[in-house]
Amino acid sequence: MMMETFVQQLMAGLSTGGIYACLALALVMIYQATHHVNFAQGEMAMFSTFIAWALIQAGLPYWVAFGATVVISFGMGAVLEFAVIRPLHKAPELSVVVVFIGLLMVFHSLAGWIFGTQIKEFPSPFPKDAWFGGSMMSPHQVGTIFVAMCIVALLFTFFRFTTLGLTMRAAAQNPGSSRLLGIRVGRMLMLGWGLAGAIGAVAGMMVAPVVFLDPGMMTGVLIYAFAGALIGGIDNPVGAILGGFLVGVLENLIGTYIVGTELKLSVALVLIIVVLVVRPAGLLGRHIVQRV
């Protein structure tokens, strides 16, 4: 019995961890491209999920709405980069942070204003009695992990084996030299923001059936995702995935065994900080040696 609860909680943790991993990945992507952490990422994902909800309400089948939402979110991310972030490329770092906070508020408020603040149900694409569900994990949990894995595999292939992916990485790593080689760095940044928006949208649509759809649904998720990205190493996509899963499991086990749900966030955060004090660059992060 004890064992069974443990395994169940572990599995539930892995499932939420998959969502954190997706969002953490989106954060890492924007960080790699721009060296900013997008605090509005969670609210952008929430807004995308509302768009998906509206499309489904309008009668579109789930997967069509899913695809449309991903495309719309891609556009949204790219437009934001172009219209809001790019003009600020000379502004001090903290000013950009404050603009992200402003964006967070705008998306939060806009979602409540357009779609209403009452909690909505969001469908899961995985039927309740699907063959891949079991006594330990619901089909949605299995599906979430599967989707997270698919995204990771796609991104890995994209960044490792395609010209566009390699170009993007080059633009992020050394904008000056990339520009000299004829890479349109600005476009690459836009593309990076678009991709992050799309990934965030998928994370939002995966988490919504679990936590239900309302404007505040992503706030906690973003904190965990941020923690996941940092614990894995902010400059390491694989680390982000690992960190996301780790935080998910940690959160669930702490909530079940050590403290109730009330103090769960606090304890999880404190634990993460302790880990970071021991390994300041994250578990898989590179320790950058500075030349003076």
Added chain:
Amino acid sequence: MQNMTTTSTTSSTASSVISAGAATTSRSYLGLAGILVLLALAIALAFMVKGYVLFQATMLLSYAIALVGLNLLTGYNGQISLGHGAFFAIGAYTVGVLMDKASTPYWLAVPVGGIVCLAAGYAFGRPALKLQGLYLALATFALGVVTPQLLKYKHLEHWTGGVGGIVLTKPEAPFGLPLTADQWFYLFTLAVAAVLMWLARNLIDSGTGRAIRAIRDHEMAAESMGVDNRHYKSMTFGISAAFTGIGGGLSALAVQFVSPDSFTMFLSISLLVGVVVGGVGTLWGAAFGAAFIMFVPNMAEKVSKDAAWGVYGVVLILFIFVMPGGVMGLLAKVKSSLARRKDLPV
């Protein structure tokens, strides 16, 4: 700013280089006059307005003190904090508990709150030395999230009053002065703010201040020049927390109530917004920043009740677009362009 050091540099160039800090006589006379006028206006305010407006002025001053604290850390030392609301809360609660449980007089409770925050800030800053940039942001963020939850925690309820918080009484004017409690407390806060501002200015202009700023500009270079980074960084964290805690203590007395829900994450975020809006790495920016975080959310609510946050967010973004360096950054820009125009041949 720097090129106005003219009159006292007549003796010799060498001595002016050595005493660069003190060689600003003409500027400091002008500045002093300006500050005295400002102070006189601020004192006069106590007799011109009353009630809610005076309360708002008191709150503005307490926020400004807190912002000076955060700016010492973030603006002058380059350590980001997303959790300074925690120190604001610790200061407020120290005052609350001392006055409620130990009947400490308010004028003693407020500085004690500052000292408690100094210790707390140092204790937090020491292990946080290892964390930089975003990692420090996460650690301080955690502090901001954990503190209100701890204040609600069951086993501390005897002291903190749990979710219900602590009710405080506003101090009356001492020595039979013919002032209302509101007026007296506003003037008290003003005095504290003036003293702290003076301390902060002296700290920044001293050798310690130069070390603090050197760490921000290039940590490794500072260290190789003999600055003890570990000491200065954790000490700055402590001093910054002390300022913010005193601001929190004063605000608790002004509101006459402390509860965990007054110190959510939103407060920490607001403090950071205030620092950036006022101007990172400036002291007087605190006044503008405090005004922004106090009044703009209210105004946004008046513009649109349903989308108040949206309006606030848009105002914030536009503000940064117009003034990426905050109010003080814009003022400095205007000043330098005026000075340049004067230098042009007519």
